[in-house]
Amino acid sequence: MSVITASTTASSVEQAINEIREQCSGISPRLVLFFASSRYDPASVSRAMHDAFSGAQVLGCSTAGEIISGRVMKDSIVAMAFDERTIEGATCSVVTDVTSPDSLADAVRGLEEEIGTPLRELDFQRYVGVILIDGLSGSEERVMDRLGDMTDVTFIGGSAGDDLNFRSTYVYLNGAAYTNAAVLALLKPAGEFDIIKTQSFRTLEAVLVPTKVNEERREVMEINNMPATLAYARALGVSVEEAPKRFMHNPVGLVTGDDFFVRSPRQIEGDSILFYCMVKEGMELALLESTDIIEDTRRAVNEKVRQLGGASALINFHCILRALELEGNGQGGEYGALFTDIPTIGFSTYGEEYIGHINQTSTMLIFK
């Protein structure tokens, strides 16, 4: 077995990590990835995981819910251990301050020194990056944008959560816990790998163009030269008062050819709409309408597994808004069951990363 998944709901860190270690006893891992509920003390859980797998690179983050093959979990720790048959090489570094471009540059330099090659020259078809980033920093767009400038390697990942407490989120690397930070992992898979990006929306006809924004605050003040709230409400044919109730069902999407990158409205503030993701002035945004998460995910995963000719492991960065919608519809179990036949771990994120920062999406890394 070249990949092993493990999970626990034990309440003490010591017992929880013992259980994870026991479940992974059949493997000598090169890389261990774990996602832990925020109920576990960050420093303790990171140190204990590192001590349990001292020969491996061990990285993870805090969550707002966890996923393991066939099940969605809460208040748990899930882990995936990879040996060299799946991951030939793993190099990691920490962006200790996600608001600082210098900190990102230092982290990238660290990766480059370890692998001995500039990130810019790496073959994007042989390497893939994983990023776990503070979910409350509001910095994901800038980090992803800069990373995308520096390399052709795809970085995929998620924004750490804290079980909807919105106080602090953590990323973990090799025994330490960091906040306002990101962990970068540069992986060299032994075989084929691919990315799944799935969101459950269809585009409506209305096009919304932000005409006045505050990018730092992820705030849109005007759309189509009208107060943002009014323009959004009109596009849906509802009152401004009714509009926030439609946010989850009708976010907007930045259209990129045949695909789109979802930007989810968060709340109204005066005439402005605050988003979970930066929106730029002049961007054409399509109004979206939600579709069936279960069916769309099933189709996306099955299609990719078919293309690859099988799957040995899958890492799912699953938006908390999707998780909440599924939970509200009583479909959480059905969603988990989609991953019964594939060794899977994942977590409910405060944002998803793939080329840029996204909302209401699942980004997945899948290995043949």
Added chain:
Amino acid sequence: MTGKIKRMIETIIEKRSNGNEILKNTTRTKLIIKGYNPERWTLQSEDDPAKITELKQIARDMGVEL
């Protein structure tokens, strides 16, 4: 004058992707996220100096010489 922005965008895509179709698509997406949708600019688009300055910086950041 018109068309400079379109030509700059296409140059960034060509040079950054080095002819690779997958990288062309990725670079287009990166530019769209940065606010420069290649499909929205044509050879008839006005040469907006502010946009040109911003695109020059984007090219530098992406390691592309225009």
